Amino acid sequence: MRRMKRWIRAGVRRVGRLPAWLLPVVLVLLLVSPAVTSAEGAGSRTVRLQLLAINDFHGALQSRTLGGRPIGGAAVLAAYWDRWEEEAKKDGFTTLRVGVGDLVGASPPVSALLQDEPTIEALNRMHLLVSAVGNHEFDEGVAELRRLQEGGCHPVTGCFEGAKFQYLTANVVDAKTGEPLFPPYAIVRVRGIPVGFIGVTLKETPTIVTPTGVAGVRFLDEAESVNRYVAELKRQRVETIIVLLHQGGDGDRRGGPISGAIVPIVEAMDDEVDVVLSGHTHRGYWGIIDGKLVTQAYSSGTAFADVDLVLDGATGDVIDKRARIVDTYADVPPGTEPDKQIARLVARAKEQVEPIINRVVGTAADDITRQQTPAGESELGNLIADAQRWAMGTQVAFMNPGGIRADIAAGEVTWGELYEVQPFGNDLVKMTLTGAQIERLLEQQWLNQPYPRILQVSGLDYSWDPRRPVGDRVDPADIRIGGQPLDLNARYTITANSFLAAGGDNFSVFTEGQDRVVGPVDIDALVRYVEQLPQPFNARVEGRITLH
Ligand SMILES: [Zn+2]
Structure with missing residues (x-):
């Protein structure tokens, strides 16, 4: 495993100076594992391959709590993967560890404040082999993503070695040259049998990432891009083909039907694709779409997908495939024995970010509550x-x-306290809504809601009547924008976070917004806003929302 990874890195460095059409060829040459001399060579009966996969890790270096139990964290995940590999080895399996994108970005401070470098390092130590690129890998732009892959220096964190695993981008191409940003696929020899991995990213990425993040690259159709490289892999006699797709849907953990955006994409993929490891929707499932085994393992390292394949030694194709989604609880073995090296790495990162988290960004004159x-x-x-x-x-x-x-307590307010208030890492989205859409949006506060979900507002005031029926509680005549009466036909610029902008909490009107521009992460906006307020700062209820 170790040696193979160094080969990949060598490949990455070298391909930078080669024409695009040579990329896959070079990777093929460099990815040929030295393990071909093993006893069970090609031509023998079967070869067993275990894939361990995470998606949407989002820099989750530390354990979290789920249903009152500790779960996940890089050191715990590493312990699970080591145990799973160890057990599978007894049954003759070779194990490869892969990622399905959003490994970094929208991360907690322990990773985000260090440019996600500790996460890349932890994944290096977990022997991750290849990964798809997710939308969040573009949060800080292509140059920063390249730095995470290839190494380089950053004004905040200094110099960094880069990922030892290889990002794959079959459908993300340079806007000018049309060349893939990273190699579209990799081929790994498992006991003599070539196994192809193709990485793809949801093509809607530019609509959910800040424009500067995706400047200079284009996103092509997922299935078309996969099929193009399936054909290339076939020409190289690769019969076992795994797609790492950063797009997903929903399903269950018992092999039931899968729904959502992923379905038409997988259906449009060449039937030579055997397995699709998916992501992005943070759900846990496995199932079959169009004959292909499809998995996703929640998010943040709270679970992983274990895919066990049996390959025909003669044809090199998959003859048996099964999957399960494994939770990484930290209160049962092997989670009770987290990887020591990775635990040290995480502890070091925590120490490094402490001064930033404890930085005072303002002084609250009074408690400011929800x-x-x-x-x-x-x-x-x-x-x-x-x-x-x-x-x-x-x-x-x-x-x-x-x-x-969380609330803000009177007195000095630290970066970390503001992070507790806004921990989700949502981007801010600017869009245009008409006056009529704003009126409908306000009515949605009571429509299909478990309880009145009153949006917090700025630049707008209105009153509502709890005695009137749902769907008709706000009289447009009672809405004012910037102190002026609402004009139903006028167009207004509004800001919402990316959760609402996507129609979250049943506020579907936001999905109708035009002229969308994605801005900074909500916590950054809040920190900068508080910093520039006259100190001590305060916030009051001022009659923006009143009852009729
Ligand atoms: Zn995503």
């Missing part, structure tokens, strides 16, 4: 909505109350 008035307005909601409107320069901002996770 406590809502009977009409639904809160001090902290006002502060956050104001920060988002300020950061994006729009007329109005809307913030979902469920996204405000």
